[in-house]
Amino acid sequence: xxxxxxLIKRIPRLMSxxxxxxxxxxxxxSVVAPVSASSGRDDxxxxxxxxVEAILKGPTSFxxxxxxxxxxxxxxxxxxxxxxxxxxxxxKPLSREDRQWFQLxxxxxxxxxxxxxxxxxxxxxxxxxxxxxxxLRCHPANGRGHPPEPGExxxxxxxxxxxxxxxxxxxxxxxxxxxxxxxxxxxxxxxLQDRALPGLPPEARVDVRYETVPVELxxxxxxxxxxxxxxxxxxxxxxxxxxxxxxxxxxxxxxxLGLIDAIHPSDLQANADPDDNDGDGIxxxxxxxxxxxxxxxxxxxxxxxxxxxxVYQQSSHASVGDLGLSVPILPSHFGDCTDAQEICKRFPHxxxxxxxxxxxxxxxxxxxxxYTANIAxxxxxxxxxxxxxxGKEVFHEAGCASCHKPKYVTRRDAALxxxxxxLIWPYSDFLLHDMGPDLADNRPIGxxxxxxxxxxxxxxxxxxxxxxxxxxxLHDGRARTLLEAVLWHGxxxxxxxxxxxxxxxxxxxxxxxFLNSL
Numbered sequence: 001x002x003x004x005x006x007l008i009k010r011i012p013r014l015m016s017x018x019x020x021x022x023x024x025x026x027x028x029x030s031v032v033a034p035v036s037a038s039s040g041r042d043d044x045x046x047x048x049x050x051x052v053e054a055i056l057k058g059p060t061s062f063x064x065x066x067x068x069x070x071x072x073x074x075x076x077x078x079x080x081x082x083x084x085x086x087x088x089x090x091x092k093p094l095s096r097e098d099r100q101w102f103q104l105x106x107x108x109x110x111x112x113x114x115x116x117x118x119x120x121x122x123x124x125x126x127x128x129x130x131x132x133x134x135x136l137r138c139h140p141a142n143g144r145g146h147p148p149e150p151g152e153x154x155x156x157x158x159x160x161x162x163x164x165x166x167x168x169x170x171x172x173x174x175x176x177x178x179x180x181x182x183x184x185x186x187x188x189x190x191x192l193q194d195r196a197l198p199g200l201p202p203e204a205r206v207d208v209r210y211e212t213v214p215v216e217l218x219x220x221x222x223x224x225x226x227x228x229x230x231x232x233x234x235x236x237x238x239x240x241x242x243x244x245x246x247x248x249x250x251x252x253x254x255x256x257l258g259l260i261d262a263i264h265p266s267d268l269q270a271n272a273d274p275d276d277n278d279g280d281g282i283x284x285x286x287x288x289x290x291x292x293x294x295x296x297x298x299x300x301x302x303x304x305x306x307x308x309x310x311v312y313q314q315s316s317h318a319s320v321g322d323l324g325l326s327v328p329i330l331p332s333h334f335g336d337c338t339d340a341q342e343i344c345k346r347f348p349h350x351x352x353x354x355x356x357x358x359x360x361x362x363x364x365x366x367x368x369x370x371y372t373a374n375i376a377x378x379x380x381x382x383x384x385x386x387x388x389x390x391g392k393e394v395f396h397e398a399g400c401a402s403c404h405k406p407k408y409v410t411r412r413d414a415a416l417x418x419x420x421x422x423l424i425w426p427y428s429d430f431l432l433h434d435m436g437p438d439l440a441d442n443r444p445i446g447x448x449x450x451x452x453x454x455x456x457x458x459x460x461x462x463x464x465x466x467x468x469x470x471x472x473x474l475h476d477g478r479a480r481t482l483l484e485a486v487l488w489h490g491x492x493x494x495x496x497x498x499x500x501x502x503x504x505x506x507x508x509x510x511x512x513x514f515l516n517s518l
Contacts, residue, residue: 041266072459073259077376077379086467090374091258091376105369115127116347132195147477161191163190164243178297186338187341189337190336205233206231210478213227219505225478247445248477250477253467258374259424261310264411269299281492284431284432286432291309292330293329304453316365328358382513385513403433427458429455435452436492438488439474439475461482482516
């Protein structure tokens with residue numbers, strides 16, 4: 001989770017190296033949420049619970065917007081203007097001191113890391129294998145990524161996850177105990193790095209080809225979908241063998257992460273119905289994962305397959321896998337390098353003993369996590385526009401809201417004050433759902449099968465291509481438009497997808513107007 005507010009208030013903005021090291025040793029404070037479903041909302045009084053139950057009721061009519069619907073993130077909602085910077089604002093309730101902390105975190109998020117040794121000792125340690133030189137390169141303007149175009153080499157906003165089936169009893173035990181959620185490839189690790197420091201070969205290059213898949217809608221309009229095939233070439237460390245499983249992923253938007261972290265676990269569990277006991281064809285389930293700091297098994301909330309329990313762990317894994325930097329919970333200086341890549345581990349690293357021996361010590365890590373936890377969600381637009389309201393009704397009639405659950409009230413005891421007891425509208429249940437064979441990567445991870453994906457939150461999605469003009473949708477970026485994304489839905493979402501196919505243009509345009517208003 002993000003650092004506690006009380007900790008942040010007490011951290012001096014400038015300190016000596018010795019003081020910094022002392023703070024690093026004792027600043028790993030966190031609030032770990034209980035995960036017992038039977039406890040329910042144990043953070044709320046009876047009066048609060050009554051308020052929450054009332055405000056979370058679904059819409060009873062579609063002739064006007066619901067109370068506070070325009071404020072996607074409650075009091076933390078940011079402005080949608082200018083649209084190109086809609087994902088680059090801080091949560092509104094931040095104090096002046098917290099805004100300084102936010103800016104310090106942003107300076108780390110955008111930092112261009114260099115190889116070691118270097119004169120810029122606070123910025124060296126990149127790689128040796130990596131995908132990008134900064135977090136901002138993967139998440140342009142804090143927005144979504146896109147896959148490389150056919151023949152394009154640059155894949156900085158896109159990556160390939162790797163794993164192999166568990167083959168030993170030890171590997172099977174590590175999966176069962178949640179110590180690991182996938183078994184990394186013995187040579188290429190858990191993620192393909194397509195960039196490397198001079199003198200070291202990158203692991204491989206990614207090629208993509210597309211097949212056109214036409215879909216005819218009820219009114220005769222034809223939408224041409226593109227079905228991708230991803231292939232790896234130019235392997236730098238030998239043939240990977242036949243057992244390697246791969247999953248393409250585009251970078252996700254960075255907005256609202258701290259508020260997602262502040263949703264009570266019992267609310268996530270209340271949405272789950274893994275055996276479809278209510279018979280509605282929707283069987284969402286939690287991906288239970290281990291928090292590396294507390295050791296607790298918790299609901300996954302972040303990542304395309306809900307593999308990360310909180311913002312802190314998500315940020316830590318990205319720093320290691322994407323940039324090759326050591327962090328407090330993953331102190332290896334060599335990122336995703338494996339023992340089989342012996343040359344990789346002979347490169348110098350950027351850890352400094354006077355700062356704890358890490359390339360991103362605890363306090364800079366807390367700064368960056370605070371930044372990523374406090375990027376504002378832009379406000380809704382046109383919530384009372386008749387076309388948008390019609391589209392909202394279509395959204396509910398089609399069954400989209402069964403998985404894209406509109407709203408929550410965050411914890412009273414959330415770690416950060418600005419995230420406490422806020423009505424938020426992320427449009428996700430944050431559960432795993434079977435999306436059918438067309439979207440399957442056939443690579444299980446944790447409790448997620450090869451065809452199961454976390455419901456992606458929809459808030460801010462209407463501004464995605466204003467923020468990052470090349471942004472695409474779905475896990476591998478195959479969808480160039482929101483309509484294409486809807487038409488790729490299958491599995492548990494097949495009936496909702498078919499409902500959309502059967503719409504007339506007026507209703508379909510209204511649905512898209514609603515999505516673009518989010």
